[in-house]
Amino acid sequence: MDTDVHKDLHSEQGAHKGEHPGRSRNPVIKVVDLAWLEFEKPDLTRAEAFARAFGFQTALRTPSEVHLRGTDADAPCVLLRQGPATRFAGLALQAADEVDVLRLAEHTGVAAHALPEAIGGLAVDLADPGGTPVRVVAGMHTLPQLPVQPPLVHNTGRTVTRTNATQRPPRVPARVQRLGHVVLQSTTYRRTLNWYLDLFGMIVSDFLYFPGQRDRGPTMSFIRCDRGTTPADHHTLALALGPANRYVHSAYQVSDLDALAAGGEYLRERGYFRSWGIGRHIQGSQLFDYWRDPDGFLVEHFADGDMFDNTLEPGWAPFTATGLSQWGPPVSRDFLGTDVKSVRHEAARLLTALRGDNEFDIRRLAGLLKVASS
Template identity: 75%
Template sequence: GHVVLQTTGYLRTLNWYLEHLGLIVSDFLYYEGRRERGPVMSFVRCDRGRTPTDHHTLALTLGPSDRYVHSAYEVTDLDALAAGGEHLLREGYRRSWGIGRHIQGSQIFDYWRDPDGFLVEHFTDGDLFDSTLEPGWAPMTASGLAQWGPPATKDFLGIAPGRASLAELRSIVTALRSDDNEFDLDRLRGLLKVASS
């Protein structure tokens, strides 16, 4: 269905995908109170003209390191999503967040971590748009990630104690010491506000 990537060069990366692959933006997210600084996340879809296509095939987000965040796999319906979750539980996976419905894209989602910590999403019932839809703009908040469902977990937000959060902390320090990226102290404040919202 889609892949989510984090990058320190968000605008440069977004423009590359738009220019070279002909993708178009469905929605932009910005840090609350910082819209004038521009977006920090975008949901990007294929441009198929008047033929409707998924809300996003790619999601890009600004962060302190260049990394793969997760991939998402579309299933037929809510029954398949729930049955898949039961299977993953028996196989040693643990639920990261879900079941719920996103706001941007409107997908019913269910996030899981495999035994190695890799994040995957199953989703169903997402929005389809043609090329006439203009991009939406919304503040990025943890509570604004879902229409319904449980609150976003610390695991999903990347702030649960553990090796992954320590690695992210090291990435933050490295990014703040560098002037060759878009992740600065103001963007860190915005990101921290998302985690507590």
Template identity: 70%
Template sequence: MSGHHDVHSGLHSEHGALTGEHPGRARNPVIKVLDLAWLEFEKPDLDAAETFAHAFGFSTAARTPDELQLRGSDPGAPCVLIRRGDRSRFVGPAFKAAESADLLRLAEASGARPAPLPESLGGLTVDLVDPSRLRVRVVADTHELAGMPMQQPHVLNFGHEVLRTNATQRPPRVPARVQRLGHVVIQSTKYRETLDWYLNNLGLIVSDFLFYPGQRELGPVMSFIRCDRGSTPADHHTLALTLGPSNRYVHSAYQVSDLDALAAGGEYLLDQGYHRSWGIGRHIQGSQIFDYWRDPDGFMVEHFSDGDMFDCTLEPGWAPMTASGLAQWGPPATKDFLGIKPGAESAREVRSIVKALREDNEFDIRRLRGLLKVANS
């Protein structure tokens, strides 16, 4: 069909920017962060949070009556910090600075002051607020947890290449062992302003842009953003931003060793009565094998494996956003994953749409039409 774009035709969007479109990076950012350090949440029930975390594949790094620190098997800081609160909420991400001098540079540019982190974490933080009113920490010199034994990938026979002989393959139904925090996805009513804030202040660079079908001239509505480590490859996205009617957490993702760990770990989660949101499949942007779950507080979390790694030389790809374009293979994206499943979450989003259309932000009636077209695609 003439003019038809096949969303499954490439792992990295094969079409680049048109003249005048967003370059996907800042010319002179304040600093360049190395990675996500951790994510912070508040939840009323730390016991339920810890039980799910162990089933999902985290280990407990530290536990007090009012705080839970969860880690993967890789060395470094904990992946997730959960503090006791009256209600469940996402507090914000923490990014790892390349060196402590970057905190001083960031503090001078922002007017914020470096402050010591709790002794359990060590080091310093500069706390900022992005245009979506999300608290963003940039940290340095934190304590480094030693690595733990990792879940070994399985030895596979590929076609006629036989690497396993006289040995069976029996992955046990046990929790997939989380290796590390991979990325977080945030929705914003001020997508473009928020995107530029992260590029200008933290030196992140865009791997892929998505736009609503038929609305490319209005600009992108989602970006998959990676750390700029120069010639050292980084995850296809450490942060993903998407335009929407409310400012909220969408999901976070945690790497496991391989497909067998992900799939057998998923069977274990099902056996424990937890809810799969969507999976198993393989994404297009980023190429990850994925499996999405809901924790007891309704937060969406993802197991992933085999993601793309890009260095600083790759320019952003551009592609239309469609529900069918979220995966190369796997089941169709569920209503739960898309946020349109009848229930409390979708009801909140409907109220957010009504509110957003009354306010001065980037989510207007044209963008609503584009979003509805994506949801029905």
């Protein structure tokens, strides 16, 4: 008898009465995308070398700053700055226009300011309840479109679209097209979630809850932008409850599975560390491949992700390790943070969180520990 290990893990089932609606009734503005991420790095040369191998192009390089971009016509999607230690320095959300930036500034009491001329536009600088810097921007210069990595033409079953021609995808860096999403962990998950929904009009695509703890509410949400009837990425931001306020990973779109796989071989041959992959996720459905940069930050190549408009209501599913993928290798200890090198740091974070005034208590710890073995 066949056993479907993914039964009830897909989140087509919806909310129960009284559960979080997954959207705000009256948001201040509605952001349209994730603009860029900011990092500080002690060694910009090493960071740029990995970025180029991963598939970014360099849009700007100075002794103290590197701007990385994809092939899409847009602003840079990663800003690297010289710093004494490596750290995630925040995210930028893109507003529909500069009027929305000014509206947000008035609502929050934080003055708007011009961005550097190299980027252009207007910004207001905020911080979410967990302390993560969040910059809301609009009116930036648009970089020109770069040549894309064309997807391969496939013969499928008896449908023949390629005749007298071979498939030889080159083993080169996968060309990053754009920034897709960022995943954050928060000790104040519910308050932080509502902050993003109320200020920026974002919508939850899927909620996850710790096994056996649905009565206590969700502990992870995949959140998309509300673009009305125009489809948006299944998640631009994912937010999870955990013992620290921190960056988890970020994801960058490439053209197809062959670009993702051949690009992964290029990274592997140069000694970079694959954390987990290749596989296909459940929430979001995207093909994935996760890598560690030289400073230990987790970054993802993805392709073929779900796109939702604003009519779709949130799905609900248990948060389990086996529920992270439809197919692919078992989720790695490195990805889960349960490998030997991570345990000591995680233990210290857990003790600090349990002593603090936040949502991460003993029962939530028990639920989180159950995720890794379920």
